[in-house]
Amino acid sequence: MSLAPSQPIRPPIPPSTGPAIRTRRKLGNRVNKPYPGWFYAPAAVIYGVLFIAPTLASFYFAFTRWSFAETEFVGFDNFVTFFTEPRLFKGFTNTFIYAVLTSGAKVVLGLLLAIVLTSGIFARGYLRAVIFFPVLVSTVGVGITFKILLDPFDGLVNKALAVIGIQGPGWLTDPSLALLSIAAVDVWKGIGLATLIYIAGIVAIPNEYFEAAKVDGASAWAVFRHITVPMVRPAMITVIILSLIGGLRTFDLIWAMTGGGPGFASDVIASTIYKQYAAGFYGLSTAGNVVLFLVVTAAVLPLYLFLNRKSKDL
Amino acid sequence: MKAERTRNLIWGIVAIIGSVVIFLIPFAFILTTAFKTQQESSLLEFSWPTEFAFLDNLVTVLQTRDYVVVRAFINSTVVTVVSVTIMVVLAAMVGWVLQRRQSRWNGLINFAVLAGLIVPPAVVPTIFVMQELGIFRTLHGLILIEVAFGLSFCILLFRAFAASVPRELDEAALIDGAGPLRLFFQVAFPLLRSVIVTVIVVQSVAVFNDFANPLYFAPGDENVTVQLTLYNFQSQFQTSWNLLFTDILLITIPPLIMYIFFNRQIVAGMTSGAVKG
Numbered sequence: 142m143s144l145a146p147s148q149p150i151r152p153p154i155p156p157s158t159g160p161a162i163r164t165r166r167k168l169g170n171r172v173n174k175p176y177p178g179w180f181y182a183p184a185a186v187i188y189g190v191l192f193i194a195p196t197l198a199s200f201y202f203a204f205t206r207w208s209f210a211e212t213e214f215v216g217f218d219n220f221v222t223f224f225t226e227p228r229l230f231k232g233f234t235n236t237f238i239y240a241v242l243t244s245g246a247k248v249v250l251g252l253l254l255a256i257v258l259t260s261g262i263f264a265r266g267y268l269r270a271v272i273f274f275p276v277l278v279s280t281v282g283v284g285i286t287f288k289i290l291l292d293p294f295d296g297l298v299n300k301a302l303a304v305i306g307i308q309g310p311g312w313l314t315d316p317s318l319a320l321l322s323i324a325a326v327d328v329w330k331g332i333g334l335a336t337l338i339y340i341a342g343i344v345a346i347p348n349e350y351f352e353a354a355k356v357d358g359a360s361a362w363a364v365f366r367h368i369t370v371p372m373v374r375p376a377m378i379t380v381i382i383l384s385l386i387g388g389l390r391t392f393d394l395i396w397a398m399t400g401g402g403p404g405f406a407s408d409v410i411a412s413t414i415y416k417q418y419a420a421g422f423y424g425l426s427t428a429g430n431v432v433l434f435l436v437v438t439a440a441v442l443p444l445y446l447f448l449n450r451k452s453k454d455l
Numbered sequence: 456m457k458a459e460r461t462r463n464l465i466w467g468i469v470a471i472i473g474s475v476v477i478f479l480i481p482f483a484f485i486l487t488t489a490f491k492t493q494q495e496s497s498l499l500e501f502s503w504p505t506e507f508a509f510l511d512n513l514v515t516v517l518q519t520r521d522y523v524v525v526r527a528f529i530n531s532t533v534v535t536v537v538s539v540t541i542m543v544v545l546a547a548m549v550g551w552v553l554q555r556r557q558s559r560w561n562g563l564i565n566f567a568v569l570a571g572l573i574v575p576p577a578v579v580p581t582i583f584v585m586q587e588l589g590i591f592r593t594l595h596g597l598i599l600i601e602v603a604f605g606l607s608f609c610i611l612l613f614r615a616f617a618a619s620v621p622r623e624l625d626e627a628a629l630i631d632g633a634g635p636l637r638l639f640f641q642v643a644f645p646l647l648r649s650v651i652v653t654v655i656v657v658q659s660v661a662v663f664n665d666f667a668n669p670l671y672f673a674p675g676d677e678n679v680t681v682q683l684t685l686y687n688f689q690s691q692f693q694t695s696w697n698l699l700f701t702d703i704l705l706i707t708i709p710p711l712i713m714y715i716f717f718n719r720q721i722v723a724g725m726t727s728g729a730v731k732g
Contacts, residue, residue, distance in 0.1 A: 177635045180549065195583070279664045281682050285685065415578070433575050437574065
């Protein structure tokens with residue numbers, strides 16, 4: 142997924158004054174004629190009505206007590222509720238914990254796996270295929286499967302641990318562990334994509350760099366630190382941004398594995414949005430949506446600008 | 456050289472064992488449990504089934520609740536095929552014009568496209584809009600939702616790929632008297648074929664596996680899709696793990712088939728952007 146800013150496709154037309162404007166406009170018309178603006182129209186209608194309009198509307202409805210039939214403006218009440226009620230605020234903090242953990246793990250483990258899988262290791266085709274396959278499997282299916290594998294008494298994981306004499310914890314039933322267990326399953330499912338993106342980045346590094354390093358007698362660590370890491374920067378940026386967006390917006394896996402429980406120990410913003418909607422608190426649910434919007438934008442936008450600017454300096 | 460090869464072999468074997476434990480056992484567990492009888496599956500053991508009951512399980516799962524799984528498969532197939540078709544045509548049109556046309560609006564359009572990737576959809580306002588339009592709880596409503604939320608990703612791929620189609624071809628077609636529609640559908644569209652295949656494969660898997668959007672926007676038994684049946688079966692088959700896992704197995708098969716046949720396109724689609732930056 143290309144998140145890079147669009148390169149200017151053509152240099153901007155130099156500024157001109159007076160009569161030149163007329164000719165430029167004419168020229169523009171002629172150049173653009175085979176590419177009519179109405180090609181945007183069908184996509185713009187669907188996107189505008191079902192995505193942009195609701196998003197804009199959410200900024201109004203977040204400040205209301207809302208039941209579709211009637212709306213009552215309540216100011217910041219919903220937001221106050223959101224940040225003062227423990228069961229809602231827990232989802233807020235959990236969202237950050239979950240996103241940082243999963244994307245951190247994917248960024249680091251993905252790079253290591255990609256380096257291993259681009260070396261001359263035996264059976265790397267098989268390994269790549271196996272690591273990537275969970276990406277394509279239904280999240281709900283994975284969630285249910287692991288819910289059963291992680292069962293405190295009958296689950297395969299704890300049975301295996303019991304064989305070597307360890308009493309496994311209640312992975313999904315212990316409130317302090319539930320979110321971490323789900324995050325681990327998220328990494329299990331998503332690591333393949335991160336690895337694949339890194340592999341594409343590593344393969345694109347010109348071989349001359351590695352050969353030059355070899356001639357100079359660079360250690361494996363030096364090659365990693367001074368060639369691989371700087372050169373996979375675009376891939377790393379893609380992995381960081383994709384996994385952060387995915388982590389902050391996560392819903393399916395949590396919903397399938399714990400439904401936010403036990404209690405609200407593994408709730409995130411996205412699951413509280415659904416719970417409030419299901420409970421009929423539409424305004425509160427929409428306020429949650431606005432909070433999620435702000436969180437995602439606040440996390441991703443600066444990162445996006447900062448990382449991309451840095452990569453241009455290189 | 457020989458030492459290195461031995462080392463690669465040894466590490467390879469270690470990696471294979473690790474991958475089997477971490478990645479294959481969960482899938483093998485799904486498979487073996489789906490093959491077992493109810494009694495045996497209730498033990499939740501990772502073992503070879505002593506008695507194969509897969510066909511019975513399959514029939515039971517399909518017949519449950521008046522063939523809900525069959526209906527769900529039909530619904531999911533319809534949603535996937537129709538929404539991906541619309542997505543491909545509309546996104547190709549946008550990506551193509553966005554790459555070719557010079558306009559002061561391009562910045563704004565690019566911004567809107569990017570927003571579609573980042574911004575989480577506003578759930579309740581979207582439901583409200585759909586209710587007003589009378590498309591809430593309908594399959595065609597869900598199709599339009601999938602299109603709206605999937606467009607951005609497709610547009611980015613098409614825009615990037617359109618840059619690699621030489622303008623000389625456009626000019627040749629224009630000189631031959633082609634209009635904008637002919638230029639797009641008869642000249643550009645065929646040239647975009649490889650990226651079209653990528654978009655189709657990646658988005659089909661995404662739409663087929665989608666859980667949140669059907670849950671929000673098409674609840675109810677009538678328009679049920681496969682991911683929702685799976686979710687609902689969790690409580691239905693609380694004690695019949697063999698049936699639950701048969702359902703998981705059924706739902707895993709379509710992506711698996713996609714992966715086997717279109718591995719290259721999936722990889723291309725999902726890693727685009729990793730190199731260019």
